[in-house]
Amino acid sequence: MSTDTTTPTADQPEAGETPESKPNFMRLFGRYLTEANSVMVTIYSLLLAFLIGAILLIVSDEYTRSTFSYFFSRPQDAWYASRDLIVESYTALFEGAILNLNTLDRYAAGTAEFGDLLRPLSETLTYATPLIFTGLAVGLAFRAGLFNIGAQGQMIFGMMGALIIGFALDLPAVIHLPLAVIAGALAGAAFGAVPGVLKATTGAHEVISSIMLNNIAALFLVWSISTEFLHSETKTDLITKPVDESAVMPKLLSGLSESLRVNWALLIGVAAAVFTWWLLSRSTFGFRIRAVGFNEHASATAGMRIGSTYTTTMAVAGGLAGLAGAALSLGVGAAGITTNTALEYGFDGITVALLGRAKPGGIVAAALLFGALKAGALSAQPDVPVDISTLLQAIIVLFIAAPALVKAILHLRTPRGGLVTLEAKGW
Amino acid sequence: MAVKPFKLALAGLSAVGLAALAACGEAPSENGGDGNADASFLACMVTDSGGVDDKSFNESSWAGMEAAAEENDDIKVEVKESSSETDYDPNLQAMVDNECNFIIGVGGLMTENVNTAATANPDTAFATVDGFSEVENVYSIQFDTAQSAFLAGYVAASQSKTGTVATWGGMKIPPVTIFMDGFAAGIEQHNTDKGTNVELLGWDAEAQEGTFLNSFEDTAAGKSTTDTFISQGADIIFPVAGPAGIGALTAAAENDAVNAIWVDTDGYESTEYGAELITSAEKGLANAVKDSVLAAYEAANGGEAITGSYVGTLANEGVSIAPFHDFDSAVSADTKAELEALTQQIIDGTLTVESPSSPAAQ
Numbered sequence: 001m002s003t004d005t006t007t008p009t010a011d012q013p014e015a016g017e018t019p020e021s022k023p024n025f026m027r028l029f030g031r032y033l034t035e036a037n038s039v040m041v042t043i044y045s046l047l048l049a050f051l052i053g054a055i056l057l058i059v060s061d062e063y064t065r066s067t068f069s070y071f072f073s074r075p076q077d078a079w080y081a082s083r084d085l086i087v088e089s090y091t092a093l094f095e096g097a098i099l100n101l102n103t104l105d106r107y108a109a110g111t112a113e114f115g116d117l118l119r120p121l122s123e124t125l126t127y128a129t130p131l132i133f134t135g136l137a138v139g140l141a142f143r144a145g146l147f148n149i150g151a152q153g154q155m156i157f158g159m160m161g162a163l164i165i166g167f168a169l170d171l172p173a174v175i176h177l178p179l180a181v182i183a184g185a186l187a188g189a190a191f192g193a194v195p196g197v198l199k200a201t202t203g204a205h206e207v208i209s210s211i212m213l214n215n216i217a218a219l220f221l222v223w224s225i226s227t228e229f230l231h232s233e234t235k236t237d238l239i240t241k242p243v244d245e246s247a248v249m250p251k252l253l254s255g256l257s258e259s260l261r262v263n264w265a266l267l268i269g270v271a272a273a274v275f276t277w278w279l280l281s282r283s284t285f286g287f288r289i290r291a292v293g294f295n296e297h298a299s300a301t302a303g304m305r306i307g308s309t310y311t312t313t314m315a316v317a318g319g320l321a322g323l324a325g326a327a328l329s330l331g332v333g334a335a336g337i338t339t340n341t342a343l344e345y346g347f348d349g350i351t352v353a354l355l356g357r358a359k360p361g362g363i364v365a366a367a368l369l370f371g372a373l374k375a376g377a378l379s380a381q382p383d384v385p386v387d388i389s390t391l392l393q394a395i396i397v398l399f400i401a402a403p404a405l406v407k408a409i410l411h412l413r414t415p416r417g418g419l420v421t422l423e424a425k426g427w
Numbered sequence: 428m429a430v431k432p433f434k435l436a437l438a439g440l441s442a443v444g445l446a447a448l449a450a451c452g453e454a455p456s457e458n459g460g461d462g463n464a465d466a467s468f469l470a471c472m473v474t475d476s477g478g479v480d481d482k483s484f485n486e487s488s489w490a491g492m493e494a495a496a497e498e499n500d501d502i503k504v505e506v507k508e509s510s511s512e513t514d515y516d517p518n519l520q521a522m523v524d525n526e527c528n529f530i531i532g533v534g535g536l537m538t539e540n541v542n543t544a545a546t547a548n549p550d551t552a553f554a555t556v557d558g559f560s561e562v563e564n565v566y567s568i569q570f571d572t573a574q575s576a577f578l579a580g581y582v583a584a585s586q587s588k589t590g591t592v593a594t595w596g597g598m599k600i601p602p603v604t605i606f607m608d609g610f611a612a613g614i615e616q617h618n619t620d621k622g623t624n625v626e627l628l629g630w631d632a633e634a635q636e637g638t639f640l641n642s643f644e645d646t647a648a649g650k651s652t653t654d655t656f657i658s659q660g661a662d663i664i665f666p667v668a669g670p671a672g673i674g675a676l677t678a679a680a681e682n683d684a685v686n687a688i689w690v691d692t693d694g695y696e697s698t699e700y701g702a703e704l705i706t707s708a709e710k711g712l713a714n715a716v717k718d719s720v721l722a723a724y725e726a727a728n729g730g731e732a733i734t735g736s737y738v739g740t741l742a743n744e745g746v747s748i749a750p751f752h753d754f755d756s757a758v759s760a761d762t763k764a765e766l767e768a769l770t771q772q773i774i775d776g777t778l779t780v781e782s783p784s785s786p787a788a789q
Binding site: 096100222235238239259328332333338339341379381382386 | 599
C-alpha cells in the first residue's frame with residue numbers, strides 16, 4: 001500500500017560525468033530544489049500548509065478580518081494586522097512547542113529555573129510519544145500492503161491491558177512496569193491480529209474490519225470503565241482505578257522539575273522505531289513483509305505464505321499500537337483513564353505514517369512534528385484557535401498524499417522515474 | 428497546460444473583484460478600545476473536554492467569567508480548553524506561567540490536578556467547579572442540584588396523566604446522576620404525600636442504574652431514547668444531557684400529550700421549545716463563578732481571602748426551579764403551595780434530599 005515506487009536518484013551525479021563537475025553542484029542543487037522528489041515535496045508541503053494556515057488564521061480572526069472591510073481606504077491596517085497576527089500566532093506555537101521566550105527572559109533574570117525552560121520541549125515529546133507507536137503500527141502494515149485503520153482500537157486494548165496489570169498486581173517496580181508494558185503490547189497484538197486472520201482466512205478487507213473493530217473497542221472501553229473491576233473506588237465519574245506507583249512510567253527529567261512530564265515511554269518509542277527498522281530491513285520476516293507488500297502474487301509463487309504474513313504483520317502492528325496505549329495508561333493517564341484518554345492518537349497515526357512515508361525514521365520525525373503542533377496549539381490558546389494543529393496536520397498530509405498537486409502549484413519538474421506516491425493497494 | 432494559467436487568472440480576478448466589493452467600507456477611527464486590556468487582575472479558566480461552547484457547564488462557567496469582566500473593568504479573563512484529562516496539567520501550568528491571579532478548573536475530574544497546582548503555587552488563588560478540595564487556596568464551587576430536581580420531580584408527578592414519567596442522562600457522572608436522584612426522590616415524595624403511584628422510567632436511584640446516551644451531543648440518540656420511553660407510556664421527560672436533551676424536546680413537540688422538564692438553565696429562554704417545558708431544574712453556575720471571580724478580585728485588593736467552599740442550594744438560591752411560564756395555569760394552586768412548603772422544609776433542614784452524588788462537604 002505504501003511502497004515508494006521510485007528511488008530518487010536525482011541528487012547523485014551521473015555516472016558519465018567528469019570529476020570536474022564541481023561548478024555543476026549549484027546547478028544540480030537548484031535542479032534538486034525545483035524537482036518534485038520525495039524530500040522536496042515534503043518540505044514544500046510543510047511550507048504550503050503553514051501558508052494556508054496563515055490565510056485561515058487571518059480569515060478566522062475577527063479583528064483582522066474587520067480591517068479588510070475597509071482595505072481600500074486604509075490598506076496598511078489590513079497589512080499590519082495580518083502580519084502581526086501571523087507572526088504572533090506562529091511565535092505562540094513555537095513558544096509552546098520548543099522554547100518560551102518569556103520563560104527565557106525570566107530565566108535570564110533568575111526568576112525561572114532551567115527545568116521551566118525545557119517544559120515546551122517536554123510537552124512536545126510527551127504528545128509525540130503515542131504518535132510514534134501508532135505511526136509505526138500503521139507504517140509497518142503499509143509496507144505489507146495493508147491499510148491498518150484499526151490502530152485506535154488496538155491502542156485502546158493496549159491501554160486496558162497495561163492498566164489491568166498496572167493496578168491488579170502487587171509487584172516490585174522492576175518486574176511490574178515491564179510486565180504491564182508487555183501486557184499492553186500483547187493485548188494490542190491480539191486485537192490487531194483479528195483483521196489479519198479475517199483477511200487471511202475469509203478475504204475480508206482489513207480496512208472495513210479494522211474500522212468496525214475500532215467502534216467495538218471504543219464502546220467496549222465505555223462499558224468496561226463502568227464495571228466494578230475497573231471503575232475508580234474513590235470517584236463516581238467515568239474513570240478507572242489508577243495504576244500502582246510501581247507500574248508508573250518514571251519521568252525522564254523529574255530531577256530538573258516535577259512539571260516535565262516526558263517519561264520513559266519515549267525511550268521505548270525510539271526503541272520500537274529501531275526494532276521496526278531492523279525488522280523491515282534486516283530480518284527475513286521483514287523481507288517477506290516487503291515482498292508481499294510489493295507483489296503478493298509473485299510472493300505466493302515464490303513460496304511465501306501470504307495469509308500468515310498478513311496475520312503476523314497485523315499482530316505486530318497491533319502490538320506497536322498497544323504500546324501507545326500502555327504509554328498512556330502507565331504515563332500521562334496513570335491517575336486513571338477515561339473515554340477521552342486515547343483521544344484520536346490511532347487515527348493520527350495514519351497521518352504520521354503517511355508523512356513519514358512508512359519508514360521508521362520518517363515516522364519518528366513526523367510524530368515529533370505533530371507532537372510539537374499539538375503542544376504548541378494547546379499552549380497558544382486562546383490567542384490561536386486550538387484546532388490549528390489538526391488543521392495544519394490535515395493540510396500537510398493532503399499535500400503529501402497528492403504530490404502532483406504540489407508539483408502543479410509550484411510548477412516543479414517531474415523527477416526521473418516519476419512522482420513518488422504512496423500507493424493504495426486493493427482499491 | 429496553455430489554458431490553465433488563463434483559467435487561474437480568471438479565477439484570481441473574480442476573487443479579487445469580490446474582495447474589492449467587500450473592501451470598500453469606511454476606515455474606523457484610529458486605536459479602538461480593546462476590552463479590559465489594561466486590567467490588573469487576570470482570571471483564568473481551564474475547561475473540561477467539552478470546550479467553552481458545550482452548551483453545558485463549561486459554557487455556563489465561561490459565561491460567569493465574562494460577566495465578571497463585564498461588571499469590573501479591572502478584571503480580564505482567559506480560557507484554555509482541554510481535549511482530554513491528559514491536558515489538564517499542562518493547561519493549569521500554562522495559566523500559572525501566565526501569572527493568572529485566579530485559576531478555575533471546571534469539572535470534578537480536574538480537582539486533583541487543581542490541588543497539585545495549588546499546592547505548588549500557594550500564593551495563587553484556585554477554584555474547582557463541581558468538585559471538592561481541602562487545599563487551603565482552592566475554593567470549591569458545588570451545587571446540591573438534587574434539591575431543585577426534587578421539586579421538578581414533584582411537579583412532574585403532579586402533572587403526569589399516564590402515571591409514568593421518564594428521565595435519562597448524558598453520561599453516568601455525578602453532576603448528571605444527582606439530578607436523577609433528586610427527580611426520583613421528588614416523585615417518591617408526591618407518591619407518599621398524595622397517595623399516587625407515579626412510576627419513573629430510566630433511573631433506579633436505589634441501584635444507581637439507568638439509561639445513559641454516553642454522549643452530551645447526540646440529539647438523534649436523545650430523540651430515539653425519548654420515543655422509546657413515550658411508547659412505554661411516559662408523558663413527562665426529564666433529559667439530563669446538555670445539548671443532547673434537545674432530542675427529548677423534539678420528541679415532545681411531536682407528541683401533544685408529552686411534555687418535558689429542562690435542566691441547568693431555564694429552558695423556556697435557552698431553547699426553542701418553551702411551549703413543551705413545564706419547568707426547569709436550574710443550577711446557577713454562571714452566577715456562582717462570577718461571584719467567585721469578583722470575590723477573588725476583592726481578596727487580591729486587600730479584601731478577605733476566598734477559601735473554603737460554596738454549595739449552591741435552595742437556601743442561597745444557587746439552585747432553583749424555573750417559573751412555569753406557559754404551564755402556569757396547568758399547575759394547580761395546591762401544588763404550588765405544596766412546592767412552597769417543601770422548599771421551606773428543605774431550607775430549614777426538616778427535609779433532606781439525599782444523593783450519593785451530593786456535594787462532599789457542606
